[in-house]
Amino acid sequence: MEKKLTQKEINNIVWKACDTFRGTIDATQYKDYILTMLFVKYVTDVWKDKRAAYAEKYNGDEVRIERALRNERFQVPAECTFDYLFEQRNENHLGELINIALEKLEDANRSKLERVFRNIDFNSEANLGQTKDRNRRLKNLLVDFSALDLQPSHLEGNDIIGDAYEYLIAQFASDAGKKAGEFYTPGEVSTLLAKLVDPQPGNRICDPTCGSASLLVKVAREVGSNNFSLYGQENNGSTWALARMNMFLHEMDNAEIKWGDTLNNPLLLEGDHLMKFHIVVANPPFSLDKWGAEDAVADQYNRFHRGIPPKSKGDYAFITHMIETTYEDIGKVGVIVPHGVLFRGSSEGKVREQLIKENLLEAVIGLPANLFFGTGIPAAILIFNKGKGNNKDVLFIDASREYQEGKNQNRLREDKDIPHIVNTYKAFKTATPLTTDTGMVIEDKYAYRATLKEIEENDYNLNIPRYVDTFEEETPIDIKATQAEIERLKDQLADVEKQMSAYLTELGF
Numbered sequence: 206m207e208k209k210l211t212q213k214e215i216n217n218i219v220w221k222a223c224d225t226f227r228g229t230i231d232a233t234q235y236k237d238y239i240l241t242m243l244f245v246k247y248v249t250d251v252w253k254d255k256r257a258a259y260a261e262k263y264n265g266d267e268v269r270i271e272r273a274l275r276n277e278r279f280q281v282p283a284e285c286t287f288d289y290l291f292e293q294r295n296e297n298h299l300g301e302l303i304n305i306a307l308e309k310l311e312d313a314n315r316s317k318l319e320r321v322f323r324n325i326d327f328n329s330e331a332n333l334g335q336t337k338d339r340n341r342r343l344k345n346l347l348v349d350f351s352a353l354d355l356q357p358s359h360l361e362g363n364d365i366i367g368d369a370y371e372y373l374i375a376q377f378a379s380d381a382g383k384k385a386g387e388f389y390t391p392g393e394v395s396t397l398l399a400k401l402v403d404p405q406p407g408n409r410i411c412d413p414t415c416g417s418a419s420l421l422v423k424v425a426r427e428v429g430s431n432n433f434s435l436y437g438q439e440n441n442g443s444t445w446a447l448a449r450m451n452m453f454l455h456e457m458d459n460a461e462i463k464w465g466d467t468l469n470n471p472l473l474l475e476g477d478h479l480m481k482f483h484i485v486v487a488n489p490p491f492s493l494d495k496w497g498a499e500d501a502v503a504d505q506y507n508r509f510h511r512g513i514p515p516k517s518k519g520d521y522a523f524i525t526h527m528i529e530t531t532y533e534d535i536g537k538v539g540v541i542v543p544h545g546v547l548f549r550g551s552s553e554g555k556v557r558e559q560l561i562k563e564n565l566l567e568a569v570i571g572l573p574a575n576l577f578f579g580t581g582i583p584a585a586i587l588i589f590n591k592g593k594g595n596n597k598d599v600l601f602i603d604a605s606r607e608y609q610e611g612k613n614q615n616r617l618r619e620d621k622d623i624p625h626i627v628n629t630y631k632a633f634k635t636a637t638p639l640t641t642d643t644g645m646v647i648e649d650k651y652a653y654r655a656t657l658k659e660i661e662e663n664d665y666n667l668n669i670p671r672y673v674d675t676f677e678e679e680t681p682i683d684i685k686a687t688q689a690e691i692e693r694l695k696d697q698l699a700d701v702e703k704q705m706s707a708y709l710t711e712l713g714f
Contacts, residue, residue, distance in 0.1 A: 215369045222349035236377040237325045244450045246350050248279045249287040254356035285310040294344045300328030321449050324442040367455035390488040393617040395423040400627045402539040406432040408483040413467040415439050418448035435460035438467045469497040485527040488541040493519035511559040520546045521556045538589040547667035558665040565589045568600040571669045573608040575615045596638040597657040601672040
């Protein structure tokens with residue numbers, strides 16, 4: 206029986222390919238070249254696999270083979286294949302040949318790939334060096350990827366290519382530093398958020414700042430079937446292209462990912478209105494400056510009727526957009542925010558107060574510090590639910606002390622920290638709402654069920670320590686034992702000084 210390629214083997218090969226660029230150009234740039242080449246290799250090998258299957262089925266009848274291939278997900282002309290590019294690997298204008306192949310691949314799949322490769326230039330002197338160096342790097346890249354056989358019949362599992370893509374994005378994010386947050390949310394955080402919003406079969410799911418769409422993929426997988434529809438929007442063209450390829454590699458071809466500025470030019474529309482969704486999730490850029498406050502008053506979709514967030518902090522602009530795009534009575538929002546969103550005053554305080562009065566806020570979850578790429582600050586997850594009904598309580602969780610410490614970055618443990626948060630949230634949702642003005646400790650120093658009255662008394666400040674008592678009493682000091690230890694140390698020091706004096710006398714000092 207032929208040995209099939211494992212996830213680990215694929216990951217090792219594609220990560221090795223990164224050595225072609227590592228140390229030459231920034232990870233935020235070379236990720237586009239690596240991921241695009243992985244996509245080209247994937248569509249090429251799937252095409253070869255299909256051709257071989259049809260050749261066997263139709264006994265080599267070329268007319269019937271070509272007719273069957275026309276119904277495949279992607280059309281891959283011969284001059285667009287990875288194999289063709291590999292054959293041309295010694296050409297002096299290799300970068301130009303790759304660009305031409307990508308353009309033809311777009312043209313052959315206009316409905317799916319239009320503009321996907323327009324933001325990447327394999328013939329860029331600025332990124333890849335002068336001709337000789339550029340050709341050498343691109344040849345090495347092709348040689349590395351030639352070691353991969355991505356034909357589905359030769360792989361262990363259906364999700365292996367999509368998972369390899371996710372693996373690469375995560376590795377690039379680790380290398381990219383501060384810029385990583387622009388295109389990737391750490392996998393464990395995405396898993397947590399996906400479990401909290403609990404998508405159901407038939408749901409419309411959206412991420413209005415989708416980056417490379419890793420969070421969308423995690424939420425989709427949480428459904429447990431293919432009965433869902435995915436939508437997203439991304440402002441950065443290169444990252445939008447990554448999101449589109451990510452969807453295809455996970456065989457989520459029907460995902461609708463738009464390219465544009467969500468706040469100033471929302472493109473997920475139905476007629477003249479914003480499209481509505483069951484689930485909206487996002488990890489928006491923290492405290493975005495110059496987000497478009499000057500145009501928000503005249504917003505044609507009336508998203509900012511609760512108030513205009515400050516022009517230097519777009520957090521509540523994203524939050525209100527997300528809430529306005531969920532279905533009434535059933536829509537849920539899960540959003541990752543900096544802690545300032547919980548307590549800052551002025552216009553943000555007014556928006557926060559209104560959201561609470563409308564009984565939309567369901568949970569505030571404080572996360573550990575140093576979870577996210579490029580920033581060590583702790584963040585929080587806010588869950589808004591238009592289906593809270595008469596339950597006006599709000600859950601507060603302080604999960605900031607439960608994590609696995611890493612060398613460069615902390616992680617949520619999937620077998621411990623994530624279930625603790627999710628199970629606490631689920632128990633809160635199924636418990637009977639409080640009938641008093643006073644809240645209730647759910648778990649000491651971890652979770653608290655707050656009433657609307659308490660939040661009002663705190664001037665709608667959501668700072669977690671106001672609700673979850675995290676105070677740790679200091680261990681009582683044994684004065685007598687401490688004094689005895691001090692005396693012992695004094696005696697020990699005196700002995701050492703006496704010995705040192707003897708040594709110095711011997712040396713003639």
